[in-house]
Amino acid sequence: MNIGIIGTGSMGTILIDSLVEAKAVTPSQLFIHNRTSEKAKALEKKYSSLHICESPNEVVRQSDLIFICVKPLQFHALLENIHQDCYRNQLLVSITSPISVKQLEKMVNCKVARAIPSILNRAHAGPSLLSFGSRCSKEDKEVLTSLLKNISTPLVIEENITRVASDIVSCGPAFFSYLLQRFVDAAVRQTDISEEDATTLATNMIIGMGKLLEKEIFTLPTLQQKVCVPGGITGEGIKVLEEEVGQMFDHLFQQTHAKYKEDKELIEQQFSSKTYKE
Known part of the structure; x- marks a missing residue:
């Protein structure tokens, strides 16, 4: 099976690196295109047998399964460009949340799906979020699911939980790395610990915490209970968090959903103008 990647920015490159590293695909199975050739050529230096295509149309013509990894507002123009090269048995996969599979189906006559990845997939960990169009068969679903299980x-x-699920899976690593950095910064400001030592300790702490949860030794609530003994130091810290975190995360989800709504409205204007004609 040949796999196409249109857009080799951050997530496109993560998909390529992760799939090749996991031996889910060989570089020779990959057909890639990027608007600026430098990023594609950098991947060619790493994987000499992958194929750089001159246009997204060439990617479509050469591939059985195609990941579209461009920005949301670039989708409509791209689909208008490539739809005549799509054929019915192909599977076209979007990795962006504001565009639904129904909108994709209006533009192309092939099978469509959405697979929202996470930066965690670079370590062959974390979830990926799947949605399938009405043309996808059981076999199509198994092919994409099996491929992504490797990473x-x-x-x-x-569809109704797409944004919040993306906030948790795709945005979550950035949100919590920001909080962890603020945790480290405060430790350095308030004590004599060095930034290097605080960063090492915090990093190893979060890795260890992840393993406890992964092995189901503790849940999030029981982990807090085990560490936060009555009258202890941890409890004093929890009091501060209870007082100061407040509705911070409510506001976070409100803000991401407001941006999501704005993007969807702009995309709807694009997609409502034309549909694919056989």
Whole structure:
């Protein structure tokens, strides 16, 4: 099976590196295109047998399964460009949340799906979020799910939770790395610990915490209970968090959903103008 990647920015490159490293695909199975050739050529230096295509149309003509990894507002123009090269048995996969599989189906006559990855997939960990169009067969679903199982834990989701699921899976690593950095910065400001030591300790702490949860030794609530003994130091810290975190995460989800709504409205304007004609 030949796999196409249109857009080799951050997530496109993560998909390529992760799939090749996991031996889910060989570089010779990959057909890639990027608007600026430098990023594609950098991947060619790493994987000499992959194929750099001159246009997205060439990627489509050469591939059985195609990941579209461009920005949301670039999708419509791209689909208008490539739809005549799509054929019915192909599977076209979007990795962006604001565009639904129904919108994709209006533009192309092939099978479509959405697979929202996470930066965690680069370590062959974390979820990927799947949604399938009406033309996808059981076999199509198994092909995409099996491919992504090599680098993630695929989870099929409904359209109405797409944004919040993406916030948790795709944005979550950035949100919590920001909080962890602020945790480290405060430790350095308030004590004599060095930034290097604080960073090492915090990094190893979060890795260890992840392993406890992964092995189901503790859940999030029981982990807090085990560490936070009555009258102890941890409890004093929890009091501060309870007082100061407040509705911070409520506001976070409100903000991401507001941006999501804005993007969807702009995309809807694009997609409502034209549909694919056989």
